[in-house]
Every structure is written in C-alpha cells, then in structure tokens.
C-alpha cells in the first residue's frame with residue numbers, strides 16, 4: 147500500500163482554481179483563432195457542463211441508511227430501545243384519525259393526549275418515517291410489515307376521499323374547502339380554529355417521502371405526488387399575499403417536501419409550489435444576514451430554513467443558501483447551550499440574556515435539535531467542513547442520545563438547564579407530543595452522518611462503532627471504538643479492491659493538544675503536524691485487512707453560558723458532564739396523558755440551595771479529576787458554597803431518572819455570597 151497524507155480540507159478550492167485557469171486558457175485560444183460565434187458556443191457548453199455555483203452544489207453524499215450498520219455501543223443500544231418503543235405502538239390506533247376523516251370506519255380508538263386533542267394523526271406521519279428508517283438501518287422485518295400495512299390503509303383513505311388528501315385533523319375536509327375559498331384565519335398555532343393543520347399534514351408528507359427514500363416504496367411515492375397535486379389544487383386560487391398570510395401558522399417544512407417532490411418528478415411546478423410555501427417574513431432578514439429571531443417560536447422556524455436550503459440546492463440560489471447558512475451560524479453560535487439545544491419555553495431567548503434558560507424548567511426542546519441536525523447535514527453536503535460536524539457531534543451525543551430513557555425507552559421533550567431540575571419521559575400508551583414523533587426517528591437514524599463520500603474519498607465524521615458498505619468502490623469499512631470513554635478509534639478495511647482512495651478523518655476542534663494526536667497505519671506511526679478543525683487525509687491503495695488507528699487526546703474543559711453570565715459546565719472532549727442532584731419529588735417523571743404531561747412540574751430547587759463553584763474558571767477546571775480508567779467518572783475537589791464534598795460528574799447522556807446539574811453558578815472568592823443574592827423562590 148502506498149500512502150500519502152496531509153491535514154487540510156481545501157483541495158476542492160484548488161480544483162476550482164485549476165478549472166478556472168484551464169477555462170481561461172481555452173477561452174484565450176478561442177478569442178485568438180475563432181470568431182464570436184464559436185466563443186458563444188464555447189460559453190454555452192461551459193454553462194451547460196458547469197451550471198452550478200460551488201456554493202450550493204452537493205460536494206459529498208451521505209450514505210443511505212441501509213449501507214451503515216451500527217456495532218455494539220450506546221448508539222446501537224439506543225436504536226434497539228427505540229425499535230421496542232416503535233413496535234409497542236399500535237398502527238390501527240395511529241390510523242384511526244385518518245380513517246375517521248376519510249369517512250371510513252376506524253378499526254381501533256385513537257390514542258389519547260395530542261392524538262385526540264386536535265393534532266390527531268401527527269404521530270402517524272412520524273411513525274411511517276421512523277419505521278422506514280428503522281427498516282433501512284436494521285433490516286427489521288416487522289418494521290417493514292408495519293410500514294406496508296400503514297401505507298395500504300392510508301391508500302384506502304386517499305382513494306376514498308378521492309381528491310388526493312390524507313390527514314387526521316378533525317373536520318379536515320371542511321377546513322381545506324375554506325382554505326381553497328380563500329377564507330384564511332391564521333394564528334401562530336392555529337389555522338381557522340384548528341391546531342396547526344399545516345404542521346400536522348407535513349408529518350404525513352414526510353412519512354410518505356421517507357417510505358420512498360429509505361425503502362423504495364413506489365406506492366408511497368405515488369401517494370406523495372397525488373397528495374402534492376391536491377395541495378396545488380387547494381392553493382391554486384390563492385394570491386401570494388394569501389399564501390403568506392396562511393404561512394403565519396406553523397407549517398413544518400412543507401416547502402422542503404415540495405422541493406423533494408420536484409427532485410422525484412423533475413416537474414418545475416412542484417418547485418414553484420415549494421417557493422410559494424416559503425415564509426418570506428423569516429427568509430428576508432436572513433438573506434440580509436440579520437438575526438431577528440428573539441421571541442420567535444424556535445421549532446416553527448428551523449424546518450422553514452431546511453426548506454430554503456433544499457430549494458437553494460435545486461435552483462442554485464446563492465441568496466437562499468446564504469440565508470440558511472446565516473441562520474445555522476447564529477443559532478449554533480449565539481443561541482445554543484452546551485448540549486447543542488436551543489430555546490426556552492419553545493422560544494428563542496435574547497442572545498445576550500440566558501437568564502430564563504437558568505430559571506425556567508422548559509429548556510431546549512428535542513425537536514429543535516432534530517431539525518438543527520437535519521439542517522447541518524444539508525449544509526454539510528454542499529460544504530463538507532469539519533465545524534459543521536463538530537456541532538453535529540455535540541448535539542448528537544449530548545442532546546439526542548440523552549433524550550431517550552435507556553430502560554423503558556421514553557422520549558424527552560424539554561431538557562431543563564435549570565440547575566437541579568429533571569426531565570420527563572414519554573410512555574407509549576399516554577404520550578403523543580411532537581418530541582415523541584421526532585424521538586421515534588432520532589434513534590433510528592444514527593447511521594446517517596457517521597460517514598460521507600465524494601467520488602474518491604471516504605469521510606469519517608463521527609466516532610461511533612459501525613460498518614459502512616460502499617458498493618461502487620467495493621469497500622466495506624468498519625470502525626471500532628469505546629469513544630468517548632477514551633479517544634482511541636480503530637478502522638479496518640474489511641473489504642477493499644486495492645484502488646486509490648482518500649480516507650479523510652475528522653480532527654475535531656475540541657482537541658486542545660493536537661501535537662498529542664497519533665495515527666497508526668497497519669501499526670506504523672505516522673509523523674505529521676496535525677491541525678484541529680480539519681480533515682486528515684490518508685491517500686493510498688487500500689487492501690482488505692488494512693488498519694488505521696486514530697488516537698485523540700481528550701481533556702476536561704469548562705464552557706460558559708453564551709451570554710457570558712457566570713454559569714459554567716464541564717465537558718470532557720465534546721461530552722457534557724453532569725452531576726446527580728438526587729431523586730427528590732420527580733413529579734410526573736413518566737408522563738400521563740394530560741396536555742402538559744411533558745413538563746417537569748416537581749419542586750424547583752431554589753438556586754440558593756445549588757452549590758456555587760468558588761474560584762476562577764481556570765481553578766475550577768483544574769479541580770475536576772478523572773477517577774476511572776475504563777469509563778468517564780470525575781470528582782470535583784474544589785470549593786463550593788454551600789459546601790459539597792466529592793461531587794461526581796459523569797456524561798449527561800447516561801444520567802437518567804434523576805435531578806442533575808449541568809450548568810453551575812461560579813463566583814470568585816470575594817463573591818462567595820453570590821448565590822445568596824438570588825431570591826429564595828428563584
């Protein structure tokens with residue numbers, strides 16, 4: 147095997163420069179020897195061959211889910227727990243609202259909670275997505291049978307209504323007739339008196355799309371196109387102003403789905419529909435790189451932006467692409483806490499004031515991070531940069547993985563950052579919130595972003611035990627690691643055809659001492675000057691059995707609340723650490739079927755009872771000591787007030803069914819009374 151290696155990511159920039167120089171030389175020859183007619187012909191050919199701008203063109207592809215299998219580790223466990231939860235749901239109960247609205251006899255009663263309070267049917271859409279992903283990711287036959295049954299039943303509904311419509315919102319047919327007539331009364335969370343019906347049907351659209359994308363169901367594709375034609379008919383008589391009025395109501399990412407239907411059919415009318423479903427009030431400031439998000443309902447906006455990006459990719463629209471990139475940047479850099487989540491009471495707080503994030507129990511919502519990861523993946527496809535995957539890793543390990551209870555499999559809605567509070571878990575019989583829907587999907591699709599590829603390179607982005615099959619290249623590549631318990635990751639070419647290929651290993655930005663990074667190829671240590679935040683490229687003719695080992699140095703670091711208030715959290719590498727704060731009054735730990743069952747309403751421990759960590763940030767950071775070799779356990783040996791001895795910190799993702807401390811207040815010695823300044827009921 148001949149190997150070369152380098153630590154950089156900008157080779158594509160070189161190739162674009164090279165392409166430009168070549169074009170210039172050819173152009174000069176044309177100008178010198180040919181007349182204008184040939185020059186125009188040449189320009190035309192160039193425009194046809196290179197019609198896209200570098201900004202929006204896909205430069206890498208993620209592997210389809212059925213090409214990646216998880217191996218033993220916390221993510222595989224989480225996926226299997228999710229499968230059990232998914233199969234605990236009864237399809238006939240989820241189908242009930244769809245049959246009812248289609249005028250057919252339901253076979254079972256609806257589920258309770260949000261499934262019979264107006265958002266009827268929303269989980270059915272997520273269920274189709276999750277079954278599709280789960281089948282692709284695991285090959286589980288029962289998931290496929292359930293999916294096929296669900297599709298057959300929905301087809302029966304669609305055929306019976308006859309217009310292409312499918313949906314579970316109570317009074318659907320009359321509602322959409324009103325909309326078609328231009329009778330539009332839109333509020334943020336309602337449309338003509340119904341609970342976000344556009345948001346609701348978006349889940350059904352997505353379910354059909356995922357069944358096509360992940361399982362190749364032609365039936366799902368045909369139903370999706372018919373369903374989209376129905377929406378074209380409903381909105382065909384509406385003016386652009388009426389459309390924008392309607393879009394004041396939460397509508398998920400309908401613009402994204404319609405752009406996807408364009409990709410499937412190649413028919414421009416669907417792309418036009420996608421544009422008509424794009425909410426300009428959100429788009430316009432973002433195109434000017436203006437953040438006016440404070441106070442907005444966070445999860446209403448994120449899917450709209452995913453749609454902007456997908457439309458941008460299809461139409462090479464640099465302005466819409468810029469809007470999506472700016473949104474991602476401002477949300478991840480200015481509006482996200484250490485677990486990668488955002489929002490308080492579902493709304494964006496001011497970036498210079500995270501006081502409510504500490505005070506309130508309705509911290510980051512899991513759906514938001516689900517959608518931020520989708521947006522990150524789309525941005526990554528057109529610009530495969532390490533910083534995007536740094537965020538992805540942070541949010542996946544610290545928020546998404548942590549949002550599923552490992553024993554019973556319940557999902558989390560709010561993850562309070564309030565010191566000493568706790569989370570509530572869903573139950574399959576009682577809980578039908580949005581975060582149950584996205585939760586069903588989250589843990590099925592871990593294989594989605596571990597790897598990526600372009601024509602000649604395999605990218606390794608996440609350190610998760612797994613095996614990827616790259617059929618076109620005859621490569622089977624596996625990853626074995628105990629990460630984040632330690633920073634050693636072993637890669638093996640289980641199959642390879644001895645052809646030239648670049649292996650690109652992500653060197654994360656959280657590595658503080660890059661000089662300590664070690665890479666071995668077939669046990670031989672490579673000498674290189676590693677740079678963090680970039681890819682290390684190993685180029686060679688790989689053979690079956692070739693091995694690569696990557697050793698990343700990990701260490702404790704302290705991160706501050708984004709508003710620079712004196713609240714800090716410990717991380718080990720990218721892993722957020724938390725301390726247990728006991729099991730006192732975990733009211734509603736497993737949610738009942740009430741409207742607000744997802745909110746942790748037990749006692750709020752006053753901040754005056756929470757230990758303030760005393761000392762400078764550097765002193766506090768150096769007072770956390772690792773106490774175990776094989777797993778991540780740490781003890782804090784510094785000062786606190788009130789005094790607490792030997793506080794133990796572990797990865798937040800593994801801390802369940804209890805109160806916890808992620809962010810803690812910090813005070814210098816002279817401010818020792820800091821936490822006494824808080825009112826007792828804070």
Ligand SMILES: [Zn+2]
Pocket residue numbers: 511512513514559579580581582
């Ligand atoms: Zn949610």
